Amino acid sequence: xxxxxxxxxxxxxxxxDDDSVIIGADPGWRIExxxxxxxxxxxxxxxxQSQAGDDTPGSEYMYMFQPSALITVRQSANIVxxxxxxxxxxxxxxxxxVDAISTASRRNIAFDFDLRSKYKVTEHDTLTSRFMxxxxxxxxxxxxxxxxxxGLADDNATVGVNGSIGIxxxxxxxxFGDFLGKTARETLNANVSASQLLSPTTVIDxxxxxxxxxxxxxxxxxxxxxxxxxxxxxVLPRGRVRQALSARLAQxxxxxxxxxxxxxxxxxxxxxxxxxxxxxxxxxxxxxxLYVRGSYRFHHQTGVDFFTTAIAKPFDDMxxxxxxxxxxxxxxxxxxxxxxxxxxxRGPFKLWSFSAELMRYTRTNDLxxxxxxxxxxxxx
Amino acid sequence: xxxxxLWLLVAIALVSACRIVPRNxxxxxxxxxxxxxxxxxxxxxxxxxxxxREGASGGDGEPAGGxxxxxx
Numbered sequence: 001x002x003x004x005x006x007x008x009x010x011x012x013x014x015x016x017d018d019d020s021v022i023i024g025a026d027p028g029w030r031i032e033x034x035x036x037x038x039x040x041x042x043x044x045x046x047x048x049q050s051q052a053g054d055d056t057p058g059s060e061y062m063y064m065f066q067p068s069a070l071i072t073v074r075q076s077a078n079i080v081x082x083x084x085x086x087x088x089x090x091x092x093x094x095x096x097x098v099d100a101i102s103t104a105s106r107r108n109i110a111f112d113f114d115l116r117s118k119y120k121v122t123e124h125d126t127l128t129s130r131f132m133x134x135x136x137x138x139x140x141x142x143x144x145x146x147x148x149x150x151g152l153a154d155d156n157a158t159v160g161v162n163g164s165i166g167i168x169x170x171x172x173x174x175x176f177g178d179f180l181g182k183t184a185r186e187t188l189n190a191n192v193s194a195s196q197l198l199s200p201t202t203v204i205d206x207x208x209x210x211x212x213x214x215x216x217x218x219x220x221x222x223x224x225x226x227x228x229x230x231x232x233x234x235v236l237p238r239g240r241v242r243q244a245l246s247a248r249l250a251q252x253x254x255x256x257x258x259x260x261x262x263x264x265x266x267x268x269x270x271x272x273x274x275x276x277x278x279x280x281x282x283x284x285x286x287x288x289x290l291y292v293r294g295s296y297r298f299h300h301q302t303g304v305d306f307f308t309t310a311i312a313k314p315f316d317d318m319x320x321x322x323x324x325x326x327x328x329x330x331x332x333x334x335x336x337x338x339x340x341x342x343x344x345x346r347g348p349f350k351l352w353s354f355s356a357e358l359m360r361y362t363r364t365n366d367l368x369x370x371x372x373x374x375x376x377x378x379x380x
Numbered sequence: 381x382x383x384x385x386l387w388l389l390v391a392i393a394l395v396s397a398c399r400i401v402p403r404n405x406x407x408x409x410x411x412x413x414x415x416x417x418x419x420x421x422x423x424x425x426x427x428x429x430x431x432x433r434e435g436a437s438g439g440d441g442e443p444a445g446g447x448x449x450x451x452x
Contacts, residue, residue, distance in 0.1 A: 375422070
């Protein structure tokens with residue numbers, strides 16, 4: 001959409017002749033910036049939905065290599081595209097589980113093609129668009145989105161709205177791994193957001209979003225234990241409304257060359273999950289070109305109304321809602337990360353930037369993930 | 381009492397929000413560490429975990445669920 005607008009923009013250049021004298025002629029399409037990151041995920045834990053291993057709950061052991069790239073392309077003075085291409089190479093996800101029938105979790109490659117564009121229509125108004133395609137065995141899907149953002153009071157404040165529609169198509173399975181045919185789910189999402197400068201060192205922003213999902217929301221091969229020691233299929237509602245409200249404060253401290261950020265998020269959905277998440281981040285400059293970052297995040301969620309680790313008979317095979325998915329269970333999650341980053345344009349690396357991060361995520365219902373990442377980038 | 385203190389803090393924040401910060405006093409706001417998207421790839425990697433492993437992910441600024449086949 002924005003590419004089409006770009007053609008119109010080229011035909012009707014916003015910059016006047018006087019501007020071109022001052023800032024030069026618009027050079028047109030060019031790659032502005034490239035960043036590359038490689039992350040390694042190591043996951044351990046157990047969940048009742050998994051049939052991997054000999055015990056119940058089953059293993060959730062997995063490791064994954066994720067290279068990703070972020071390419072910023074400037075089309076004109078007013079239009080910028082940002083393309084993100086993450087590739088998830090899952091080298092072992094519950095390889096002995098029933099879902100290995102599709103080989104989806106034995107060895108899998110998943111990719112995203114995520115293109116976000118910004119078109120500065122006027123000094124105060126910006127249009128955004130998003131096109132995202134996702135592919136992996138045994139599913140594929142995409143998202144189309146658009147938004148508008150307006151700066152107020154000399155950009156002391158901004159307000160914005162955006163929305164998107166997404167469709168996923170995938171193979172449906174039962175908990176034995178038998179193929180049940182093709183199925184799909186649809187997603188509608190709308191958000192409003194605002195930001196406000198509170199002082200020369202303080203900014204606050206917030207957003208509210210609502211998402212409606214419809215279709216096959218379950219993961220086909222997830223199993224639910226019964227009280228007599230057998231397993232049955234997961235059954236989820238076919239619709240889900242999800243709402244989230246978040247606020248974030250960022251404070252720069254000139255005296256110590258530090259930045260502190262705090263974030264709170266509240267969430268509720270039609271499955272009955274209520275969640276609260278707080279996160280704090282501290283950035284400290286060690287040199288004008290080098291800073292370290294430490295963060296801590298705490299997440300608490302209630303489980304869905306129909307979560308069970310042993311459903312009692314009798315129940316209706318087709319209609320009785322049930323899941324043993326550990327992701328839909330009540331739990332607390334703790335996450336911390338530390339990283340060191342250089343600032344491009346400063347210090348010995350000139351235009352290059354480098355970053356290294358170690359992250360640890362743990363849940364109270366037996367899940368532990370460690371992530372190590374390296375990244376680098378430079379403007380072109 | 382706690383609620384009153386909370387409302388007082390909110391009121392102070394809103395009153396101060398009326399203050400205009402001129403462009404020539406925004407150098408600290410332009411610091412790389414102050415940007416909301418200062419490391420997009422890192423945020424994506426973190427979101428990968430939250431989206432895949434938390435039933436309460438999404439819904440704010442990003443579509444919730446879909447794309448990972450993980451019941452979110």
